[in-house]
Structure formats: C-alpha cells, structure tokens
Amino acid sequence: MKRLIACVSVMACSLGQAQAAGDWLVSGFGTVGAVRPSDSQVSLLRNGINTPGRDGIDFGADSVLGIQAGRNVAPGIDVTAQVIVREDQTGHVEPRVAWAFLCFNPLASMEIRLGRLRVPFFMYSESLWINYANPWVRPPTEVYGLNPFSDLDGADLTWRSQLGQYDLELRPFIGRSSLERQFKRARLKRVLGLNATVFRDDFSVHVGHAESPLSLPWSDPLFLAVDGALRQSGQGAVADQLSGDSGYARFDSVGLQWDDSRYLLSVEYARRAANRYIPSAHGWEVTLGTRLGQFTLYSVLARQSQDAPVSSAQLPVAQLQAGLDLFNASRNTAQRSVSLGVRMDVHRNAALKIEFTQAKVADASMGSFFPVEDSGIVLLSGRRINMISTSLDFTF
Amino acid sequence: MGRNVRHLLLTILIALPCGGAFAQLALVTGANSNISEISRAQAERLFLGRATTLGDNSPVTLIDLPPGQIRDEFYLRLTGKNPVQTRANWSRQVFTGRALPPRQADSAEQVRAWLIEDPNAIGYLPASAVAADLRRLLKIDD
Numbered sequence: 060m061k062r063l064i065a066c067v068s069v070m071a072c073s074l075g076q077a078q079a080a081g082d083w084l085v086s087g088f089g090t091v092g093a094v095r096p097s098d099s100q101v102s103l104l105r106n107g108i109n110t111p112g113r114d115g116i117d118f119g120a121d122s123v124l125g126i127q128a129g130r131n132v133a134p135g136i137d138v139t140a141q142v143i144v145r146e147d148q149t150g151h152v153e154p155r156v157a158w159a160f161l162c163f164n165p166l167a168s169m170e171i172r173l174g175r176l177r178v179p180f181f182m183y184s185e186s187l188w189i190n191y192a193n194p195w196v197r198p199p200t201e202v203y204g205l206n207p208f209s210d211l212d213g214a215d216l217t218w219r220s221q222l223g224q225y226d227l228e229l230r231p232f233i234g235r236s237s238l239e240r241q242f243k244r245a246r247l248k249r250v251l252g253l254n255a256t257v258f259r260d261d262f263s264v265h266v267g268h269a270e271s272p273l274s275l276p277w278s279d280p281l282f283l284a285v286d287g288a289l290r291q292s293g294q295g296a297v298a299d300q301l302s303g304d305s306g307y308a309r310f311d312s313v314g315l316q317w318d319d320s321r322y323l324l325s326v327e328y329a330r331r332a333a334n335r336y337i338p339s340a341h342g343w344e345v346t347l348g349t350r351l352g353q354f355t356l357y358s359v360l361a362r363q364s365q366d367a368p369v370s371s372a373q374l375p376v377a378q379l380q381a382g383l384d385l386f387n388a389s390r391n392t393a394q395r396s397v398s399l400g401v402r403m404d405v406h407r408n409a410a411l412k413i414e415f416t417q418a419k420v421a422d423a424s425m426g427s428f429f430p431v432e433d434s435g436i437v438l439l440s441g442r443r444i445n446m447i448s449t450s451l452d453f454t455f
Numbered sequence: 456m457g458r459n460v461r462h463l464l465l466t467i468l469i470a471l472p473c474g475g476a477f478a479q480l481a482l483v484t485g486a487n488s489n490i491s492e493i494s495r496a497q498a499e500r501l502f503l504g505r506a507t508t509l510g511d512n513s514p515v516t517l518i519d520l521p522p523g524q525i526r527d528e529f530y531l532r533l534t535g536k537n538p539v540q541t542r543a544n545w546s547r548q549v550f551t552g553r554a555l556p557p558r559q560a561d562s563a564e565q566v567r568a569w570l571i572e573d574p575n576a577i578g579y580l581p582a583s584a585v586a587a588d589l590r591r592l593l594k595i596d597d
Contacts, residue, residue: 084558088550129555134514139552158552167512172552185551192547219506221496226505258505260535320537350539404539407522454546 083130090190092121092197092450100436101428101444104204104392105197119146121197121450123188125157136163143188157188157210170217178211178236178247179254181329182265182314191452194323194357194402196414199344200427201363204392205331206310208236208247226258232269247271247308261319265312265327273306275336281389281437285382292379300335300370301386308333323348323357332366338391339367355402362395364421387423388438394418394426400448409453416446479582480529482593485570489513490577493592495533501577503534504548507555517557518566518578529579532595 094103095116105120122145129139141158160174177185183198184206190196197203213234220227232254236247252269277286282302289298314327323346330341340363348357368387374380400414420426420439428444430436482498484490490509500506501517509515520526530541548554558576560566566578571588585591 084555086549086556088546125550127550129549129552131514131555135508135512137555139555141550141552160552162552164508164512167508167510170507177551186547189546189550192543192550226500228505318540320535320540350537353539355539407538408542454542454550 083128085126085128086455087124087126088189088191088452088454089124090121090188090450090452091118092123092190092448093118094120094196094446094448096428097445098428098442100431101439101442102431103200103446104427104429105200119150119152121190121448122146123190125188127158136161138162145188168219170219171214172217173214174212176211176213176215176232176234178206178208178250178269179215179230179232180206180252180267180269180310181312182267182316182325182327190412190450191408191410191454194325194346194348194355195359195398195400196412196448196450199342199346199359199361199396199398200392201342201361201394201396202312202327202329202344204363204427205329205340205342207238207245210236211250212236213250222257224259228254228256228258230254230256235271244274244276246274246304248274252310261317263316265314265316267312268310270307270309273308273333273336274304275302275306276304277302277336281386285386288379288382292376294372294374294379297370297372297374297383300372302336306334306336308337321350323350323355330366336369338365338369338387340365340391340393353404355404357400357402359396359398359400359416361398363393363427365391365393365424384423385437388440389425391421391424392427393421393424395421406453408455409451412448412450412452414446414448416448418444418446420444478597480525480532480579480595481582481585481591482533482577482579482595483570483585483589483591484577485572485574486588486590487574488570488576488590489574490515490592493577495593498577498593499534502530502557503536504545504554514575516569516573516576518569518576519557519559520563520566520579521559521561525579525581529595532597 093116099115102117103120123143125141125143127141129137131137138161139158142154143157144154146152156175158175160172160176162172164170179185186192187198211234215230215232218229232252234250238245248271250269250271254267257264286298309332312329317324325346328343332339342363344359344361346357346359348355369390370383374383396416396418398414398416400412403411405411418426420442422440425439428439497510527538530536545556549556560569563580570576570578
C-alpha cells in the first residue's frame with residue numbers, strides 16, 4: 060500500500076497534461092484516498108472488493124493510479140491500453156491491465172471495440188475508478204456493490220444517432236469476466252447486454268440490461284462449514300444453491316444525470332437478480348449538488364435492499380436452518396446511508412474531496428462493511444456506522 | 456505578416472483577458488483542409504467526445520489551445536460546460552476509452568502549424584487571429 064501511496068503522490072506532484080510519446084498519447088489519473096469508519100471493528104468494502112485497512116484508517120479502499128496510452132494506428136483505427144494499480148481483495152498492490160482494445164469505425168455512426176473493456180452494467184460502471192470525473196469520493200456502494208466484476212473481455216458496438224435535438228447511443232456488448240487472483244474462479248461466463256443513453260444539453264438518461272451464466276465457488280470457512288453440514292444431512296440440493304458453476308445473473312439499471320454549470324443531479328436504480336450463489340437485491344441513489352466557484356457541495360441518499368436470499372430453503376433441523384440463515388445473512392449487503400460532501404477543485408487537474416457518511420446496516424446483513432480480523436464479529440446487522448472519507452483526485 | 460510578428464500577435468491575443476480581444480472565437484481548419492464544413496451541433500459532439508469522426512465518417516483530429524481563458528471560453532460557448540465540467544467530462548471520455556483526447560498545442564502558433572500540416576485537424580482561435588493560411592469553419596459567439 061505504501062508503494063501505491065508513494066506512486067500516486069509523485070504523480071500528484073507532477074500534475075500536467077497528457078504527454079505525447081512518439082505518436083502515443085500518454086495520460087493518467089489517480090486518487091490518494093483515506094477512509095476512517097467510526098467503528099474500529101469494521102472496514103469498508105468498496106464495490107465488494109477491498110482488503111481491510113489497519114489502524115482504523117484505510118488507504119486501500121479508494122487509492123488508485125491509472126496510466127493510459129492511446130494512438131491512432133491507421134485511418135479510423137485506434138488502440139488504447141490502460142494499466143491501473145490499486146489494492147486488490149487479497150491486499151496485493153500490483154499493476155493490472157484494465158483496458159486494452161482496438162477501436163474502429165465501420166460507419167460514422169458506429170464504433171466497434173475489441174479486447175479488454177470494462178463491465179458497463181450501471182451508469183457509472185466504466186468510470187468507477189475515475190474519481191476525478193465523479194462528484195463523490197466513491198460511487199455509492201449501495202448501487203455499485205451490486206456488481207464486483209470489473210473486466211469485460213469481449214467486444215462492444217456503439218451506434219449513435221440523432222432524434223431531433225436528442226442524441227441517442229445504443230451499445231450492445233458481449234464477453235466474459237472473472238474476478239482477480241484467488242477469486243478468479245468467480246466468473247460471468249457469457250455476458251450479453253445492451254445499454255441505451257439519450258443526451259440533450261445538460262441532461263442524459265441511461266437504461267441498461269445484461270445477463271450471464273454465473274460461476275461462484277465460495278471457499279470461506281463459513282461456507283465450508285454450512286456446506287459440509289448440509290451435505291452430511293442429506294441436503295445436497297440446498298448446498299448446490301450456495302456455491303458452484305451453474306448460476307445465472309441479470310443486471311438492470313436506469314438512471315439520469317443533470318449537470319449544468321450550477322446544479323448537478325444524479326439518480327440511479329440498479330438491480331441484480333440471481334437464481335443462486337448470491338442474493339437478489341436492488342439499490343438506488345439520489346445525489347444533489349451545487350457549485351459555488353471552485354466548491355461543489357453535494358448530498359447523497361442511497362439504499363440497497365435484498366429481494367431474495369441466496370437460498371430460501373426451509374430445513375427440518377433448527378441448527379441447519381440457523382447455519383443457512385447465517386450464510387444468507389453473510390452474503391447480504393443491504394444498508395442505507397446518507398452522505399454530505401464537498402469537492403474543491405484546488406488545481407486545474409486536481410480535486411480534493413471530503414465526505415461524511417452515516418450508514419445503517421440492514422437486519423441480517425453485512426452492509427458494505429467487513430469485520431476486521433480477530434474482531435470476533437460475524438454479522439453487522441443493524442449497526443449504525445459513520446465514515447469520514449477524504450481523497451485527492453487528479454489527472455495528468 | 457512576418458512569422459515572428461504573427462507569433463507575437465497570437466501570443467498577445469492568448470494573454471489578453473476574457474471578454475477582451477477574443478470576444479469572437481472561430482473554429483478553424485487549414486486552408487487546404489479536407490474538412491469543408493461542419494455544423495455547430497457536430498462540433499459540439501466532437502468537443503464533448505460524443506463523436507469521433509465527421510458526418511461522412513472521415514477522421515478528425517481535435518486541437519486544443521493550452522489551458523487558459525481562451526480554451527475555457529471556447530468550451531463554455533460551444534458546449535455550455537464550465538472548466539470543471541469540461542475537464543471531468545474529458546477525463547471520463549478518455550479514461551473509459553470512448554475518445555482520444557484533443558491534441559494539446561503549446562501555443563496558438565503551434566495550433567496554426569498543426570492545422571496547416573494535418574488536413575483532418577480542427578482547432579479554435581480568436582477570430583482576429585485567423586490568417587490566410589487558415590479557414591474559418593464556424594463563428595463561436597457568446
């Protein structure tokens with residue numbers, strides 16, 4: 060983590076513009092972020108992925124460094140590659156390829172990209188780590204925690220059209236995705252999706268749908284204990300609902316953004332429906348902001364609710380049922396929160412943000428938090444947790 | 456007009472405060488450019504990163520002036536976005552792989568040189584700085 064902080068600090072000190080290296084256009088972005096929950100026994104999970112911090116302050120949840128190079132290789136054909144460095148779910152800080160694709164325009168209204176893209180399920184999914192571009196320290200976890208997958212190895216096609224004064228963009232996409240490192244067997248095996256966006260002046264509306272067969276083999280101690288007990292009791296069919304490679308998941312979202320020079324509004328509703336392995340849930344966020352010179356003041360209301368647990372099975376043995384209920388609750392991330400924040404554009408390419416959040420974890424849920432090691436906590440049901448987050452976001 | 460004098464004039468124009476000598480801005484291309492015309496809506500899409508080619512699918516290279524008042528004023532007039540919005544928008548477009556960023560010149564003189572050199576390039580300058588070797592595509596008024 061110290062290496063990442065050192066890297067992003069150096070970049071922050073050398074803020075400039077994109078540099079041309081030969082015909083390559085090299086640019087980058089980054090965040091030095093710190094978050095401190097009021098409860099010393101928990102750490103924040105950003106987008107379902109993070110390693111708990113130490114000593115109460117977590118630099119790993121939001122800090123990131125990205126370097127991108129792009130060039131035109133032939134008339135109408137571009138290549139782009141982006142490497143990002145951030146802490147993964149195992150605590151390692153290593154560079155990884157976030158984007159690497161070839162882009163070409165067969166028609167003026169059409170663009171095709173082939174290679175590694177980002178999973179574009181929700182309105183801000185593609186810019187999830189481009190914190191400088193977003194109003195918050197981090198996109199609301201109630202919505203963005205619904206999808207922990209980031210890479211989409213495949214293709215997308217963007218078709219643009221004009222309907223009167225409206226710009227319409229349709230984007231079908233296909234590919235597959237897996238999580239990083241030891242969770243890499245968690246996979247979306249064949250993603251098919253379609254996003255539609257309508258723009259007009261300061262206003263845009265986004266609608267998206269995607270679905271995929273899902274593979275999610277849990278291996279944590281709680282799962283292993285519950286799975287073992289179920290199978291020993293002849294409840295193998297129920298155990299099969301908890302973990303494996305024959306699930307199916309659907310992701311939907313609808314959102315709108317308004318951003319004139321004075322006010323900004325962001326509203327999004329997102330839903331994840333899965334037939335096994337993870338709960339079905341929906342989340343929403345409403346963000347309202349106002350700009351006063353270099354300051355942007357904003358407030359956020361957000362909520363995630365569970366629609367169905369991993370398994371709704373009713374078991375004949377109370378102890379087994381208690382184990383299953385505990386497993387279900389440990390995968391539930393439902394919570395609600397209210398946040399107040401300020402963004403200060405302190406430099407032409409840098410913004411300092413300070414955000415206060417009060418979250419209330421739902422019953423039988425973990426919320427967007429994780430107990431620190433040796434805390435002895437199993438569930439965080441009903442806890443009220445405050446968080447102070449600060450970040451310096453920059454581009455260069 | 457000699458090259459040095461023109462350079463000096465462009466430098467002075469760039470340095471003048473907003474609302475002064477660059478009350479009129481122009482979207483420009485080289486005199487021998489492949490780009491014959493462009494609509495304001497098309498220019499707006501290009502400088503917002505929402506389009507990457509012209510209407511006939513021909514390639515286009517966008518050229519930015521260095522950071523400063525003329526650049527901010529151009530984006531405000533053409534797209535309605537203030538500098539913070541413009542930078543946030545372009546960082547989203549670039550780092551999500553939706554568009555390559557405009558090529559940034561070091562000076563107005565370099566904008567002029569690149570426009571002459573690249574027949575697919577468009578840029579912007581104070582209207583009064585559009586010399587005979589450039590062609591005005593659009594007037595960008597308040």
